[in-house]
Amino acid sequence: MDTIIQQLFNAAQLGAVYALIALGYSMVYGIIRLINFAHGDIFMVGGFVGLLLTTRLGWLPFYLLMPLAMILTALAGVAVERVAYRRLRNAQRMSVVITTLGVGIFLENFVRLTVGPETRQIPARLPSAPVHWLQQNLGAFVTWDKLLIILISLALMAILWLVVNRTLIGTAMRAVADNKDVVPLMGVNLNLIITVTFAIGSALAAAGGIFYGQAYSIDPYMGIDLGWKAFIAAVIGGIGSIEGAVLGSFLLAGVEVITVAYLSSNLKNGIAFGLLILLLLVWPWGIMGKPTLKKV
Amino acid sequence: MRLRYLALLPLLVLAACKPTAQELKIGVSAPTTGSISATGQSAKNAIALVQDEINAGGGVKVGDKQVKVRFIIEDDEDKPESAATVFQKLINQDKVLAIVGSYTSKCSNAGAPIAEAAGIPVVSPWSTNPNVTKGRKFIFRACFIDPFQGKVVAQFATGKLKAKTAAVVYDVASDYNKGIAEVFRDEFTKMGGKIVGFETYNTKDTDFSAQLTKIKGSNPDVLFLPNYFNEVPLQLQQARKLGLNAVVLGADGWDNPELVKLGGKVMDGAYFSNHYSPDVDAPVAKTFIAKYTTRFGIVPDAAAALTYDSANLILKAVATAGKADSKAIRDALAATTGFPGVTGSITYGGSGDPVKGAVVIKVENGKFVFDSAVNP
Structure with a gap:
């Protein structure tokens, strides 16, 4: 029975990483109604930036290294938007979606050629000793790095919530999300808002990539599977909603871990996604999503 | 200006068309990327060694003349669909006489039916899943099979380690991992x-x-982890x-320096079954290990040793057959008895699976150390 608490921590760590990716999908969709399929690969790039910084600039303390990797990855995300998506902003929806897929394939192969195809791990920079309090009081064997990954991720999500809901730029973002055609007429710089959104989304994905590379491992193709999972989590939560992306991510991770723990690891994806399909049948807009009606 | 280079064109065409009848082509399907x-790198190294050895002596003796040998290495990326394409390319485009490969069982299972249908003999160095050769006349392997390997590990667990309980975590989507996990489960229960x-x-x-x-x-x-x-x-x-502290066991899929490079100290104290250990005494093995280590600066892993054996098995079969004909090579391969390989003596008694022993290796301070040998 003592393993149930440990399983909850496993789910929380996985869910935290899903959420850091899912937020980027959700925010970009919220602002310009674009599903950026290259976002999973931005997460992968973030992991590799973290790996390079950790191995090349080993003397940097973690609390500086992580923001630096987030900033560099944010620049990559902004560059992708500037170079590949901006010209297509008024193009057909399908052209843009294909472009995002193309950018993803480019990033995968770019990293594969420059860094190599091998599975790697980011050298551990967080302490990996077990947390005594949890072991003694709950009988759960949880290491400090796992606890810290969960806590830092939650802190980043809290900061994001504050930025979106309590700052001027956040207000502008919400306004653009509400009506992208009228708001720029009120003096809001649309390009700036979109750039900021891509930067924040990419920075969060980079944090996810660094955590993932420490807790599990990274390779140039990891963004495909994890990107899909996070995208699905964002849809479940209600794409466009920040709270929804977080909720959907923890829900997906929870269902996955519980299926393995109490049913069968063979059924992990089958049951997890079966349940999610059912959920979407009940709530077609996702848990926190708002039903939108389109005038024809 | 640029037109001047056009004058070189006929030369290029000539170079591309230089007579190839004088060389013997053998294909290699290996995961050199992915x-x-x-493992693909080990395969490339071993093949380079075999090619240079045989051609230094003028080539392989076919009938009454010496023919140079060329190995054509293609990348199957450790993906079954790519392995199928590679086998097709080697057979139809390069017109190879025989193939060394592929490495993982899932890739061999994808390539083998193509070679079987085309009548091209194949020796797989590293595919231990029984289905690879089952019911096929042209497919051979240089390694033991998983039912034997699973038994070796189960015996080691119940014998030397006196284990009463065991758990397995394996990749259900890969033929090799799944096959060996199931054999271990059955054997361990039987014991x-x-x-x-x-x-x-x-x-x-x-x-x-x-x-x-x-x-x-x-x-x-x-804890048994029969994965790569x-x-x-x-x-x-x-x-x-x-906080899971059980003794960890594995199988031949572990055998690569990457294991300790990636894992570091955490791998210490784990055991795995393997095809050979660089600590063995046989003279063939000693010469091979010395040559390989000098040339590539790394001790050969089992995939390298088995590749070396596979390629040499084919070359010997060509010499025995006395002609560059796939069917004759296949017959000569099937009749192989007591071939002195780096990984032990190889005899095909009517099937494509040799009867060979295994070794158990312990990981100690990041090194692979010979623990014990098990014979069938």
């Missing part, structure tokens, strides 16, 4: 042990914590971080 590219956990994951999964936490709850004596060297260190790391 997740287990380290009086109890399987307390039998968990799966899918290729490319990186989070194994839910499976491992579940296994931790049943507290097994040994690029995943095992991550699985073991996660297991240790979850």
Whole structure:
């Protein structure tokens, strides 16, 4: 029975990483109604930036290294938007979606050629000793790095919530999300808002990539599977909603871990996604999503 | 200006058309990129060694003349669909006489039917899943098969380690991992042990914590991870971080320097079954290991040794057959008896599977150390 608490921590760590990716999908969709399929690969790039910084600039303390990797990855995300998506902003929806897929394939192969195809791990920079309090009081064997990954991720999500809901730029973002055609007429710089959104989304994905590379491992193709999972989590939560992306991510991770723990690891994806399909049948807009009606 | 280079064109055409009848072509399908590219690198090294050795002596003797040998290495990326394409290309385009490969069982299972239908003999160095050769006349292998390997590990667990309970975590989407996990489960139970956990994951999964936490709850004596060297260190790391302290066992899929490079200290104290150990005494093996180590600056792993054996098996069969004909080479291969390989003596008694022994290797301070030998 003592393993149930440990399983909850496993789910929380996985869910935290899903959420850091899912937020980027959700925010970009919220602002310009674009599903950026290259976002999973931005997460992968973030992991590799973290790996390079950790191995090349080993003397940097973690609390500086992580923001630096987030900033560099944010620049990559902004560059992708500037170079590949901006010209297509008024193009057909399908052209843009294909472009995002193309950018993803480019990033995968770019990293594969420059860094190599091998599975790697980011050298551990967080302490990996077990947390005594949890072991003694709950009988759960949880290491400090796992606890810290969960806590830092939650802190980043809290900061994001504050930025979106309590700052001027956040207000502008919400306004653009509400009506992208009228708001720029009120003096809001649309390009700036979109750039900021891509930067924040990419920075969060980079944090996810660094955590993932420490807790599990990274390779140039990891963004495909994890990107899909996070995208699905964002849809479940209600794409466009920040709270929804977080909720959907923890829900997906929870269902996955519980299926393995109490049913069968063979059924992990089958049951997890079966349940999610059912959920979407009940709530077609996702848990926190708002039903939108389109005038024809 | 640029037109001047056109004058060189006829030369290029001539170079491309230089007579090829004088050389003998053998194909190699190996994962030189992708997740287990380290194994592909071992294969490339061993093939380079074989090619230089044979051509230094003028080539292979076919009938009454010496013919140079050229190995054509193609990358199957450790993906079954790519392996099928590679086999097709080697057979139809390059017109090879025989093929060395592929490496993982899932790739061999994709390539073997193509070679079988085309009547091209294949020697797989590293595919241990029984289905690879089953019911096929042209497919051989240089290694033992998983039913034997699974038994070796189960025996080691119940014998030397006196294990009463065991748990397994394996990749259900890969033929090799699945096959050996099931054999181990059956053999371990037959020997009086109890399987307390039998968990799966899918290729490319990186989070194994839910499976491992579940296994931790049943507290097994040994944990068997019959998976490849690029995943095992991550699985073991996660297991240790979850407080799962069982002795860890593995199989020949572990055998690559990447295992300790990726895993570091966490791999110490683990055991795995293998085709050979660089600590063996046989003279063939000693010469091979010395040559390989001098040339590539690294001790050969089992994939390298088995590639060396596979290529030489084919070359010997060509010499025995006395003609450059795939069917004759196949017949000569099938009649192989007592071939002195680096990984032991190879005899095909009517099937494509040689009867060979195995060794158990222990990981100690990041090194692979010979522990014991097991004969069938």
